Amino acid sequence: MDHQTGFIPLAYTRRAPEEMLERAQAFRMELERRRSVRHFSDESVPEVVIEEVVRTASTAPSGANKQPWTFVAVSEPALKRRIREAAEEEERINYNGRMDAEWIEDLKPLGTDASKPFLEVAPWIVVVFKRAYEVDATGRKRQNYYVNESVGIATGMLLTAAHHAGLVALTHTPSPMNFLAEVLGRPSNERPYLLIPMGFPEARCTVPDIARKPLDQVLVVHK
Ligand code: IYR
Numbered sequence: 001m002d003h004q005t006g007f008i009p010l011a012y013t014r015r016a017p018e019e020m021l022e023r024a025q026a027f028r029m030e031l032e033r034r035r036s037v038r039h040f041s042d043e044s045v046p047e048v049v050i051e052e053v054v055r056t057a058s059t060a061p062s063g064a065n066k067q068p069w070t071f072v073a074v075s076e077p078a079l080k081r082r083i084r085e086a087a088e089e090e091e092r093i094n095y096n097g098r099m100d101a102e103w104i105e106d107l108k109p110l111g112t113d114a115s116k117p118f119l120e121v122a123p124w125i126v127v128v129f130k131r132a133y134e135v136d137a138t139g140r141k142r143q144n145y146y147v148n149e150s151v152g153i154a155t156g157m158l159l160t161a162a163h164h165a166g167l168v169a170l171t172h173t174p175s176p177m178n179f180l181a182e183v184l185g186r187p188s189n190e191r192p193y194l195l196i197p198m199g200f201p202e203a204r205c206t207v208p209d210i211a212r213k214p215l216d217q218v219l220v221v222h223k
Pocket of ligand 1: 091094107110112113114172173174175
């Protein structure tokens with residue numbers, strides 16, 4: 001490739017096929033053990049660990065490298081309580097008719113209901129915001145690109161990093177979740193994307209006995 005100004009050498013480690021496969025399998029086996037957890041211990045998690053997993057999330061690729069995300073980490077009890085109360089209010093409406101019968105049926109294996117104690121019990125709630133656009137120093141609006149894709153990838157990396165660090169998490173979407181922007185005092189270019197309680201599982205925590213699709217149902221190969 002031609003050398004262009006503004007470019008630097010790629011930091012890259014080439015691995016032999018056996019080592020690639022070994023690493024890919026080891027990582028897969030680690031990630032297979034990630035589960036969405038709804039029963040948290042109230043044990044605290046150091047802020048520096050949250051900082052590290054957010055740093056990892058923020059390495060995600062993004063449209064035109066705009067990095068259109070903000071992660072708001074909440075451990076303040078009064079704020080967590082307000083988030084829980086507002087979320088439960090919406091969920092009561094969801095469970096009492098806003099979700100249709102098929103949806104309610106699909107949720108049965110998960111055992112969920114409108115009660116969300118984990119929003120207060122978990123030591124941290126990370127609220128992921130997508131930044132619909134930016135406002136520059138002169139007040140002019142600047143566009144972001146592929147915002148949903150970018151923030152989705154960053155959120156996946158956040159969940160992966162949290163799992164790797166020994167935390168459990170839940171991807172929670174108390175819809176509608178506009179209340180989060182207000183409760184957290186976010187600017188009007190930011191929209192709530194996902195709410196992620198993080199912490200340790202409670203003692204003897206259980207999770208739904210559900211399975212992942214086998215590879216032949218998720219992979220199509222043309223060669
Ligand atoms: N937001 C509700 C309902 C819910 C919806 C889906 I799709 C889930 O995968 C799980 C729950 C709640 O949190 O209970």
